[in-house]
Amino acid sequence: MSHIEKSVYVDKALSFAQGLAFRYRHEFITPEHILSALFNQDPFVEAVEECFCHIPVMEEEVDEYLAQKMEQVPEDTNYELQFSVQSNLLFQNAYAFVESSNAEVLDIPHVVQAMLLLPESWACYFLKKHLKERIPDFISQLVVIYGDDLSLDENDSDEPHGISKNFITCLNEQLENHNPLIGREMELERTIEVLCRKDKNNPLHIGEPGVGKTALAYGLAARIEAGEVPERLKGSRIYELDLGSMLAGTQYRGDFEQRLKSVMKSLSAEKKAILYIDEIHNLIGAGQIGDGSMDASNMLKPYLEQGDIRFIGSTTYEEYNRYFSRSKGMVRRFQQIDIQEPSIDEAIRIIEGLKEKYEEYHHVTYEPGVIEYAVKASARYISDRFLPDKAID
Missing domain, CATH: 1.10.8.60 (Helicase, Ruva Protein; domain 3)
Structure with a gap:
């Protein structure tokens, strides 16, 4: 594992945990020392607060555990500080998370995920007690906040086709393989109008299956290639997100969120990228993906705010009402465009x-x-x- 570097945050957490163990005269550095160290990192505290937890209460509980529940070495006894069995297991699991996602750096999200797997750890019990069913959201927040050091692919580059070629498809390059858009002039013009807005410039196509929502995205790509769009959209490229590819091999919690962040980061560098997300409800709230529920809406929000990437989403009325409408933040950031069944x-x-x-x-x-x-x-x-x-x- 020595070839995998630790992030600055991990190094700081370990140094702080070591200092705590010395101060309390504990013989072992335990996951609880590391947990206490994390509460001294603003990104970790921010992620916890996003899950509606009360930080002072949690910090007091951890401090009380370290001071009163752990055995102290007598003042007249010499000892050598070392990792506990649970801490060794924690980092063994954390490095496994790093390798499973082909990352190059061990960061705090890996450490926390590993902590949540410890079978006999008070730190694990503590996090589960306070976070409860919000653990997946908590991990997602950690990935977003700490995420810049979470490299997903050793062959990543700043170009979308290098970093994310397995996750996105450029519709501009697929026009010959797709039927042309016939009709839908009003819906297409409305989509272009929304994309050219300064704020809330992300169209959301809502319609029944089979009415032509995806065809609209290809129709827009064709208009862009023909130069028949306003100056603001000229030169834009539309990329379709492939959820199936992104989910492939995501064995651990957080892997999917890391991949999504990688795509967002690469498209942001392109400046004129438009990301088309079919069945966008799968990324939000209770949208079912694979064998579980993944909420990536918190990851999308910063990019929706920045405006470096424009988004086009599509969903059905049923899925919109069931999932999308529950995320008020996402509803505010998208402009709904109804795609009715043609006569x-x-x-x-x-x-x-x-x-x-x-x-x-x-x-x-x-x-x-x-x-x-x-x-x-x-x-x-x-x-x-x-x-x-x-x-x-």
């Missing part, structure tokens, strides 16, 4: 515009009236899906 006439026009591509792909020719029949029949007989997708299928 029968609009759906016919959309599919007529796509007909040539489908004929070329399938080596067929659609007779006159086929598209109109497909749209009307699907509208009449398929009630659990939406135009234009159900007519195309």
Whole structure:
């Protein structure tokens, strides 16, 4: 593990913990000494406060434990200070977290995650008692606040295609592989209008599955490539976040949040990046991802405030009401744009515009009236899906 460096914060915590152990004449440096040291770091205290915990009460409880619950070496006895078994296990687990995420630096979030795994530690009991169900949010806050030292990929660079090529796809470069946007002029103009605002410039597309929310993002990319956008958006690149790739291999709590922060950091450097997040509710509150619930909204908020990255989100009405609307901070930062199901006439026009591509792909020719029949029949007989997708299928 010697090849993995410790962050300045970890070095300071260890030095402080060692000083505490000497002052109390404790024979071992324990996780409780390290926990006390963390309460002397502003980022740690900030993360705890974000979870609505009362800092003075917690600090007093830790101080009381160190002073009254731990055995002291008599004044007339010489001893050599060393790590306890629990502390050795803590750092063994912490280094495992570092290696599992391909990080290069051991930082406080790794240490705290490892502390929460200790089977016979008062420090672990203490954190769980006070944080309760907010532990995932607490870890997310730590990653955000301490995060600059959490490198995720040894091949990372400042370019989005170098650092995050497995997590994002540039829609500007995928236009040839995607159907052109037909119709939706009002929704597209409204999206451009929101993106050009000074504040609250993040559109949120809300509509039923299959009505064409993703097509709007590609349509915007096509307009940007054609130069048919206001000066503020010219040269912008739209990146789609791939949640599946980001979740792959995230064995430990915090890994997903670290990867998301890595993407945000790389896109911020590009200045004119727009991040498209399909099913954005998966990042917020109780949005279910994989086998658990991950809340990354706290990570997005600083970037939404800074304005270096513009965001386009999409979700359904059901998921918006169930998850997104509960995060008042996120609602304030996005402008809702409703994407209604197209009418029968609009759906016919959309599919007529796509007909040539489908004929070329399938080596067929659609007779006159086929598209109109497909749209009307699907509208009449398929009630659990939406135009234009159900007519195309």
